[in-house]
Amino acid sequence: MTLETSVETAGFRTAADRLAGATDAYSSLNKRPRPFEELIRLSLFFCALVSVLTTLGIVVVLSTEALNFFTRYGFRSAEQLLIQPVSAEDTILYFDGKGGVPRVGQIIRLNEEDMRVLRLIDNRTFEVERGVLGSRPEPHRANTTLFLGEQVSIIEFLTGTRWVPQGADFGVLALVMATLITSLVAMLVAGPIGLGAAIFISEYASARLRGILKPILEILAAIPTVVYGYFALTFITPLLRNIFWQSEIGAYNQLSAGLAMGIMIIPTIASISEDALSAVPRSLREGSYGLGATRRETVFRVLIPAALSGILAAFILGVSRAVGETMIVAIASGAGPNFSLNPLEAAETMTGHIARISTGDLSFNSVDYNSLFAIGLTLFAITLVLNLISNLIRRRFREVYQ
Amino acid sequence: MTEQSLLRPKRGALDATQAKRGLPFWALTLILIGCAVLVIVAWLLAPWVAEDDTAAPIGIQLINEGATRNFAPMWLIPIGAFLLIYAALPRLFYPYLQLLSIPFRLLPALIGIGSINVVRVAPLPLKKPRSGSGRALHTLADVLSAPLRLRPVRYTPPPISAKAARNSGLLMLLSLLYFWLYQGQILPSLLAALSALGIGFWVVFAVALAVINIWRITPEEAQPIVEEIVERREGGLMPPESALARTLRARRVTASGWSSAFFLANVVGLVALIVLLLNIINQSFGYAVVNYAIKPSELSPDKPLETLSEAELARLLEDKVNRNRLRAIVRDNLLGRQFSQIRLSGAQVINIFPERAFDPERSDQTFSRALGDKRFSTLNARELVTVFSLGLGIPRESLENEPISVAFSGKAFNPAIADKKLSELSILEAAELLAANAPRPQVTVDYLLGDPIEKLFEGRNFRPEVAEKRYDELAIGEYIDLLEDNLDTTQLYRIILRDVAQLRYDRAWTLIESLTNYQGILAEKEASDTLREGDLQFKAWLSLDFILTELTASPATTGLRTSLIGSLWVIILTILIALPLGVGAAVYLEEYAEKNLLNAVIETNIRNLAGVPSIIYGMLGLAIFVRALEQLTSGAFIGITDSNGRTVISAAFTMALLILPVVIINAQEAIRAVPSSIREASYGVGATKWQTTARQVLPAAFPGILTGLILSVSRAIGETAPLLVVGGLTFTLIDPNGPFSKFSVVPIQIYSWTADPATGFRNVAAAAIITLLIVLLLLNTTAIVLRQRLSKSLRG
Known part of the structure; x- marks a missing residue:
């Protein structure tokens, strides 16, 4: 009896145990907490986040430093002298009235001290608030020169055509114009040649020829830009001077920089346009040939319209590369901003200016340092707009084939 | 290229996807041959024995043994180039040959016989192997031994086609242009041809098209034709055969014109590449006048x-x-x-x-x-x-x-x-x-x-x-x-050469000038007072010595070592930073990320980052790594005091951010290419997600990741602008010895040398460029070989 019971119990227990085991096994199929896996996941997520942080970093850095640029004061002599000495407490200043007069609210400077003009009593007598912008009120002797503080306004920055930091002239157009001219020359070279190369590779070349031409274009793309700069300076410029313009062309000029840049951009335009052309389905080509069209007619009337979005995107990408290209223009286009429409003249582009100014030990918080970021922001904005346009065009002109 | 092949399916259309995978094996061979040629040229032109510094290298000596001491008259060069191109691209010159053979073809026709004896190149009596390298070798042997295999054969000329005549006319015009432009300067005229091809050709085409459009008939003129067509159609009549043929011919003319234009676009790229490389080689070697303030023999009369x-x-x-x-x-x-x-x-x-x-x-x-x-x-x-x-x-x-x-x-x-x-x-x-x-x-x-x-x-x-x-x-x-x-004997010797003897180069000639115009060089040297005092010697600006010497302020004694070491430091640190971050991000996006807004933003962002100009990254680095994190990047936190934030580590971080998008995109593609069956199998045997990723997916994706990394690294090595902004030095004497030292990199040296107008600096820059290009070639070749090897082993 006892034995049986025990056996039964044992049997029962075994079954129960099994059942319990099964339930255990079942419950173990549920998601178990895996802290290590979570940790991995988090750290991988952080890796992916770095790129977002980079973008944020670029935007934040460029805008804060550019903001510093637009809010800092540059001081220009007003050609006025103090006629009465002032103590540290006086708030009324008497000048000789021979030079420029500040506006109400403008910052003026005497020696080391900054003041804000509160009231103009007459053209030579001002009431001021002493010791603003972190300076300390101190006494000043007669015949101290008056300096007027001015901020660079955004309007002035965007519309001015002179860039002379020493003279407090910050017109970014002087730099933008050079960028535009070099990019334009580059696109005149790279646009037709790049597109022509793409059409040839994708439509005309045999597989064997394509196997030769594509790597050659890739090699062109792999050459460092400083080498193109060298090419522009030591080859294209002398060539232009020897053949076309003996005397009109300087040792540094925008044309040769633009030409070298054009050669550099050819592969960019060619490879993207070629991708776009290859993506056009074969049925379209066959249809066109079936109607008796020649290859040229097929290319111009069928393929290019069908691949237009990709081709335009390639062109815009080319422009954005040209705008952002630095070393070619830094080497071949010359130093010193110059607002000129003549591509035979030397002029400094935005990127060239940044590269030249930042070479060596640039001291932080100087006008130069801050102005670099204002230019950088402009450059970033231009390339961003170009990228956006490229995306827009891609969406607007996209022909969807299955 | 002809319209006859319209209906034939395009050759190679099917393997377009294959072609996208990368360089074919023959291109690799070409690259290797290119390297070899560069090395041979360098060897030929490098000073043969170091003992006698003033002697021309042996290759030049051999060449100059002739009475005039000129290697070759100028006119040999275009002919040689023509023959070389002919050997490489015979197809390009068929029309030319056809045109040249017109007299031969006319003659038999005149005297009434059908064929003549002409000289032809007999085929190489070797079977052409199928494999890439063997094939390339075969071609090489074919080209090289062609002069030995000239045989007279009986030749019946084919009739001259209209297209051939037209193309040859075009070629003739181009070569006329070339010779017109050619006035003793070979390279300028080459580029003239290039620009004429590139821009001129398109201008001509645009004008031609405009003219054709002007010549198009006006609606008034068209009216009777339209009426005629309508009448014929109603009457069941088609236009006469001749009209159709005329239109067809016109269409074919435009078509073939455009096809040549498209081909020329490619030729421009090719010519640009060749001229670019030739120009650099041209500047790296050549005669130079060496001069001393005090001659070394006066400094030490007894011993060298x-x-x-x-x-x-x-x-x-x-x-x-x-x-x-x-x-x-x-x-x-x-x-x-x-x-x-x-x-x-x-x-x-x-x-x-x-x-x-x-x-x-x-x-x-x-x-x-x-x-x-x-x-x-x-x-x-x-x-x-x-x-x-x-x-x-x-x-x-x-x-x-x-x-x-x-x-x-x-x-x-x-x-x-x-x-x-x-x-x-x-x-x-x-x-x-x-x-x-x-x-x-x-x-x-x-x-x-x-x-x-x-x-x-x-x-x-x-x-x-x-x-x-x-x-x-x-x-x-x-x-x-x-x-x-502090210095060893060689360094002391160099100091004496530079600072006491004041070795300098007063004038340097290019390689082409040196090879073709030795008399002119001698005359120029004799004509000038300063040059006459110096010694004319053949200078190989690129030499092992140049690569291993430290940077100095004079082009006569400067070297590349300092900046090479700088480049090495920056690149190694860049890889150490960018590889884990890039692969991590790619794994996250491909394996872990769910489809939500955040991940979509990350993805778009990475693609947009790839389009940001590199100099902007430099400014980011300047503001963040150099300035804000100066305590860390200058090494001040571990007690380094003689430095500011413009160090190797700042540069490496900047560079890592710059190449990160490319690394991520490439790694993503590599991971995506791993078949999902591998993942499923791994999950099936109970592996966790990370185990699957780390032990199955990543090893399988490794070749792709590595290739992407090498390609972006080769991009980074040539990158100049961001490092210039971050604070790469244009002149430094101390080899960088750690992450916190100041540095210069090769491209920055090239930049500063190029910008220096003093004699010799441009030549030094050219030598540095060759070094840089060889490094890039080696890296790219490695990437390609790795890709081929590893993808094969993965498939096998």
């Missing part, structure tokens, strides 16, 4: 300069160089040309009291310009009084007449000098006095007088007896001791 021992070289320095020059030599070679003058010889008066800078309005309160520019250590007693009285606001009379204890009552001074007058103090005591009372804490004795030797030469060798001395107090012998203790 390069065989002298270190002690003998040191004695030479002692004899030939004055103290001032020696002082500069030691500074340039041990500390660097741009070494802080204040640390070396102390501050100028103007540095100590900047607020007292000369101002005509307040001349009684400010230092005169001359006094302001003087170094504190060189002041005499009178000037000291002026400095102390204006700087510290102590009355002049009191300083001149009263002892320190009275004049400086209430101020800090050393009791030991309390009874002396200011004029009786030694300069060291005066400096201590000023430092104790200066308004700014940075004005210390070292700031006023310069660092003592033990601080200046910290970590280098110096004799203990000079440890306390200032740099300017050293005697000639002590400067030489410093040089001897």
Whole structure:
């Protein structure tokens, strides 16, 4: 009896145990907490986040430093002298009235001290608030020169055509114009040649020829830009001077920089346009040939319209590369901003200016340092707009084939 | 290319996807051959034996053995180039040959026989192998042995096609243009041809199209034709056969014109590449006039300069160089040309009291310009009084007449000098006095007088007896001791060559000028007074010596080592930073990320980042790594003090951010290409997500990831602008030795050399470019080989 019971119990227990085991096994199929896996996941997520942080970093850095640029004061002599000495407490200043007069609210400077003009009593007598912008009120002797503080306004920055930091002239157009001219020359070279190369590779070349031409274009793309700069300076410029313009062309000029840049951009335009052309389905080509069209007619009337979005995107990408290209223009286009429409003249582009100014030990918080970021922001904005346009065009002109 | 092949399916249309995968094997062979050619050229042109520096390299000597000592007359070059291209691309010249053969074809027709004897190249009696490398070798052998296989054969000329005639006319025109432009300058005319092809051709085409459009019939003119067509159609009649044929011919003309235009677009790219490379090689070798201020034979009449021992070289320095020059030599070679003058010889008066800078309005309160520019250590007693009285606001009379204890009552001074007058103090005591009372804490004795030797030469060798001395107090012998203790014999030899003998190049010619115009070079040398004194020698600007020598300020002695090491440091650190981050991000996006807004933003963002100009990254690096994180990037947190944020590590971080998008995109593609069956199988045997990723997916995706990495690294090696902004130096003498040292990289050197108009720098830049291009070629080749090997093993 006892034995049986025990056996039964044992049997029962075994079954129960099994059942319990099964339930255990079942419950173990549920998601178990895996802290290590979570940790991995988090750290991988952080890796992916770095790129977002980079973008944020670029935007934040460029805008804060550019903001510093637009809010800092540059001081220009007003050609006025103090006629009465002032103590540290006086708030009324008497000048000789021979030079420029500040506006109400403008910052003026005497020696080391900054003041804000509160009231103009007459053209030579001002009431001021002493010791603003972190300076300390101190006494000043007669015949101290008056300096007027001015901020660079955004309007002035965007519309001015002179860039002379020493003279407090910050017109970014002087730099933008050079960028535009070099990019334009580059696109005149790279646009037709790049597109022509793409059409040839994708439509005309045999597989064997394509196997030769594509790597050659890739090699062109792999050459460092400083080498193109060298090419522009030591080859294209002398060539232009020897053949076309003996005397009109300087040792540094925008044309040769633009030409070298054009050669550099050819592969960019060619490879993207070629991708776009290859993506056009074969049925379209066959249809066109079936109607008796020649290859040229097929290319111009069928393929290019069908691949237009990709081709335009390639062109815009080319422009954005040209705008952002630095070393070619830094080497071949010359130093010193110059607002000129003549591509035979030397002029400094935005990127060239940044590269030249930042070479060596640039001291932080100087006008130069801050102005670099204002230019950088402009450059970033231009390339961003170009990228956006490229995306827009891609969406607007996209022909969807299955 | 012809319209006849319209309906035939395009050859290779099916393997378009294959072609996308990368360079085919023959391209690799081509690259390797290219490398080999470069090496051979370098070998041929490099000085053969180092003992005789003035001798031309053996290759040039052999070539110049001829009576005129000219390698080749100018006209041989276009012909040679033509033959080479003909050998490489026979198809391109078929029309040419057809045109040239017209007389031969006319002749038989005239005399009534069908065929003539012509010379042809017999086929190579070897079977053409199928594999890539064997095939390339076969082609090479074919081209090279072609002259040996000329055989007379019976030839029946085919009829001349209209297309052939037209194309040959075009080619003729182009070559006429070429020869018209060619006026003794071969390379310029090559580029002229290039630009004529590139721009000119398109202009011509645009004009031609416009003209065709103008010639198009007007609607009024078209009206009767339309009516005729309508009439015929109604009458069941088609236009006559001849009209159709005419239209067809016109269409074919346009079509073939455009096809040549498209082909030319490619040729322009090819020509640009060739001219670019030729130009660089052209600048890297050639005759140069070498000149010395003192000839090495005068410096050491008994023995050749390069065989002298270190002690003998040191004695030479002692004899030939004055103290001032020696002082500069030691500074340039041990500390660097741009070494802080204040640390070396102390501050100028103007540095100590900047607020007292000369101002005509307040001349009684400010230092005169001359006094302001003087170094504190060189002041005499009178000037000291002026400095102390204006700087510290102590009355002049009191300083001149009263002892320190009275004049400086209430101020800090050393009791030991309390009874002396200011004029009786030694300069060291005066400096201590000023430092104790200066308004700014940075004005210390070292700031006023310069660092003592033990601080200046910290970590280098110096004799203990000079440890306390200032740099300017050293005697000639002590400067030489410093040089001897820190440099080896070769370095001393180079210093003597550069600074004592003052080796320089007065004029350098290009390779083509050297090969073709030896007489002209001789004439030019004789015509000029400065050149006549120097020796004409063949200079290989690119040599092993150049690569291994440290950077100096003169193109005659400079080298690439400093910047090569800099590049190496930056790139290695960049890889260490970018690889884990990039692969991590790619794994997250491909394996872990769910489809939500955040991940979509990350994905788009990465793609947009790839389009941001590289100089913007430089500015990011400048603001964040150089400036904001200066404590970390300068190494100050581990106690490195002689540095600011412009270090290797800042550059590496900047570069890593720059290549990150490309690394991520490539790694993503590689991971995406891993078949999901591998993942499923791994999950099936119970692996967790990370186990699957780490042990299955990543190893399988490894080749792709590696290729992407190498390609982006080769991009990074050539990148200049961001490093320039982050603070890469254009001149430094100290090899970087860690993440926190200052640095220069090869592209920055190329930039600064190119920008320097002095004779020789452009040649040096060209040599550096060749080095850089070879490194890039090797890297790219490695990437391609890896991709081929590993993808094969993965598939197998």
